[in-house]
Amino acid sequence: MKTQIIRLEPHDDYISARDKMGWSKAGRILVVWPERGQILNREIDLVLLKRHSTTLGAQLAFVTQDADVRYYAHHLAIPVYKDMRQAQRSHWRVDRVYRKQTAPRKRVPNKPRPDIHAMRALAHPATPPWQDSTVVRLVFFSLGVLALLSIAAIIFPGAEIKLAPEIRSQQIDLEVRANPALEAINLSGIVPAASLKITVNGKDSTLSTGSTRIPDKSASTQIEFTNLTNERIKIPIGTVVRTPGDHPIRFSTSQSGNVPAGPGKIVTVIAQAIEPGDSGNLPPESLTILEGVLSTRLAVTNPKAARGGSTRSAPAPTESQRQQLFTKLSEKLSQSALTELQKQIAPDDLLLPATLTVTQVLEQNYDPAENQPADALNLDLNLEVQAMYITAEDMQALAAGVLDANLSNGFIPVPNTIDIHNLSEPVIGEDGLAHWHILASRQIQADIPESQVRNVVLGATPTQAYDRLVESLSLEKSPLLRLQPGWWPRMPFLPFRVTVQVGDFAP
DSSP states (O other): OOEEEEEOOTTOOHHHHHHHHOSOOSSEEEEEOOSSSOOSOSHHHHHHHHHHHHHHTOEEEEEOOOHHHHHHHHHTTOOEESSHHHHHHSOOOOOOOOOOOOOOOOOOOOOOOOOHHHHHHHHSOOOOGGGGOHHHHHHHHHHHHHHHHHHHHHHSOEEEEEEOBOEEEEEEEEEEEEETTOSSOBTTTEEEOEEEEEEEEEEEEEEOOEEEEEEEEOOEEEEEEEEOSSSOEEEOTTOEEEOSSSSOOEEEESSOEEEOSSTTOEEEEEEEESSOSGGGOOOTTOOOEEOSGGGGTEEEEOSSOOBOOEEEEEEEOOHHHHHHHHHHHHHHHHHHHHHHHHHHSOTTSEEEEEEEEEEEEEEEEEESOTTOOOSEEEEEEEEEEEEEEEOHHHHHHHHHHHHHHTOOTTEEEOTTOOEEEESSOOEEOTTSSEEEEEEEEEEEEEOOOHHHHHHHHTTOOHHHHHHHHHHHSOBSSOOEEEEESTTOSSOOSSGGGEEEEESOOOO
């Protein structure tokens, strides 16, 4: 059989529930109560819902955990289920309720008919003569008027009291330590520190203060080529000869030549050192090795010493300059990093410059390279920098906790008056944490409970109330009392008729 499901909301009542049922064409209507909220839990509500479902010609069932609804539904023979799944799978039947059969009443013999006139006289006795007296009536009327006036005198008057509590300044000097491993503040002065990372890069240069020797001119000599064959051999320009060993010095012929045919035939050719410098100045008979395809056909040597190679002095950066330039540029980039990191945190957060460290050198390029001459040394540097910071919320919480622990009796803090001033710059201590001193201060005011004020002034004259307030309370200025109406001679007798305003006020 088709089932119409109606879900109730916490704000529904009988009218809205009936409208949701509408003109249902389904044979069964399932009403689902919300998990929270108590609605439609009166017996009359369920009776009206059942009548409306009967008018629509549909069976009615509930899904609810409300004990009151389940109780009334059981007595009204309405099926109730724990959830919709159980309701849709079940046949909507209810337990039959059988009336208990009672024993037939015993017949009671007829009693004599009561005397109606006697009962009326007994129920309405005659009025005493004194109650009809005009004087008695006036007395009771006057007493009633006096009672009403007394009640009005107690309830009608009101009073407004304005009090300015005494204001004091509370301050404390505290050493603070920032611990990145901490998750919450500690009243001993330890606050959690968060870290920030940033990448910075820059360039800088410095004039070279050192010098180095660089090759200037190439050495030259005469090379003798001796024929080892019976053929005429041509020596091209650029033929290379060298010294033996692992670090040979090489010479290249600057002119061509022809060795006559026949073993032992000689030709002399001019050659120059390939690399300039005094390293090319060699003694005679030093260049004995011929490179290339002619090495098996010719023998070589230099009968005279090689001369003319020279070096000269040129400006070059020193190793200490490299280190100084790195340190200088690193410090410059660190200051730039501090500025950028400050922009990434809230204005009231505290950045700890002492915790600034270079975590990684991403790029470090020197120009010129090491041991190379140049008039100036250039450095291109890219660094990853990290620093710690303290949130303003943690600093406020630490200051509030320490100040509360040292709060004077009878005083309460004035909200939003905490001021934190750094007495020293953060420095890294022996424990590896950042240490510094702060001065935390705030305004505190005398605690004036409204109930105490009312108890002091109830029923007193304005002068008495004023004196009692001045004597019993710590006030910044004289209290202000206003009676309503102003001509009333005493303060109200009821506490709720006294309005107390604690705070600074204009006189």
